[in-house]
Amino acid sequence: MTEWTILGAGALGCVMAGLLRQRGERVSFMLSARHRGHFHPSLDLITLSGRHELIQSQPRFPEQARQVECLLVFTKAYQVLEALKGLQGLPTTTPIILFHNGLGVAEQVQELFPHNPLIAGVSSHGAMKEGDWLVRHTGKGETWLGPQNEAAKSWAHLVKPLAAALGHAEWSNDITLHQRRKLAINAVINPLTACNNIYNGQLLEPRYADVLEQLSEEVFQVMANLGDTEEQKDFRRRLQQVIELTATNYSSMHQDLIHGRKTENEYITGYILAHAGTQPVPVSSQLYQEIKRRGG
Structure with missing residues (x-):
């Protein structure tokens, strides 16, 4: 079973982590240095029905980049490059899935990690952050993944566990x-x-x-x-x-x-x-x- 490492603990990243954990998937959060030495709290996910669920996950830090099996990037578009620069130890076989809004970042990520499978993700799930490690899932949506380079084309199988957790996930060769x-x-x-x-x-x-x-x-x-x-x-x-x-x-x-x-x-x-x-x-x-x- 692949461990999903979330980079960017915003609303959507936390909701995705919660939905994956509910299906028994292994999930970790890649944390910045300022979290080092702090207690890593449980994520409080408010489900669509309004129920609170405590979600357990593993903390990871940049020096553990070699252990990352699949990286889901949920930072803001302008934060992506800076966040990824700290993960130079990332194995070249590790897929990087970009879930940011807007366009124009993938090309720069490709330069930074020329050998990694680079995948674009698009999701219409609704998510709202209500506090530190407290998020609300506000609506179900569709999730699409697709290749941004040649190396990514053999990773379509990732949509199967995502579909089980999110309700919908499909692969598209025309992700643009x-x-x-x-x-x-x-x-x-x-x-x-x-x-x-x-x-x-x-x-x-x-x-x-x-x-x-x-x-x-x-x-x-x-x-x-x-x-x-x-x-x-x-x-x-x-x-x-x-x-x-x-x-x-x-x-x-x-x-x-x-x-x-x-x-x-x-x-x-x-x-x-x-x-x-x-x-x-x-x-x-x-x-x-x-x-x-x-x-x-």
Whole structure:
């Protein structure tokens, strides 16, 4: 049985760890030096039914990188490289699965670990951090894995234990499609909720109807120009569904901005701007600049 090592103990990383442990999988957390010498607490997972479950896991530290069998990276996009640089002892056979939001990081990770199987992960599970080592699973979703290099193509078997733990996990040889479709949703919801200081469901209020429509159109057109064949009505339906399913949630960008943390603006809205070409994207540009102005 593979041990799953979680790098990035945020909301989604902790929920994934909890779901894997519930299925009897071996799970560890790769911790930073500041946790050294501290008692490693149990993870308190609040399940979909509202029940509290204590989840036990093993602590790991960077000097134990050689023991890592499978690495799941749940850090913010801008933290990925720095977090991985401390794991230079990672065996070249260990798969690295990147679960961050946005796009543009995998290429840099490939340079850092040229021989490791590099896999992209996309998940729509809902997760909310309510305290230190206290997380709430707020919604079931789909999880997709796919290869980012040649070495990763022989690791499709990883989806079987993940599917058993998460309810759904599939392998896709065109993982970029799933990444872009998730990014498209994030590029609408995240900057709008962050700049307006609202939770996701408020985007459906009449006062946001015009800007929601304009931004959706911009993002859809950029993705269409990149080769996505999804029809506009299907994109709108998907966007509406995500807003409704996460209605009471605050987006990650909203939470980062409100708490004075760096956001993933560069990897989400920045990606839209970088790939807009000659297409005008005034709403995306305005939101991007506003988040930068506020320090995000």
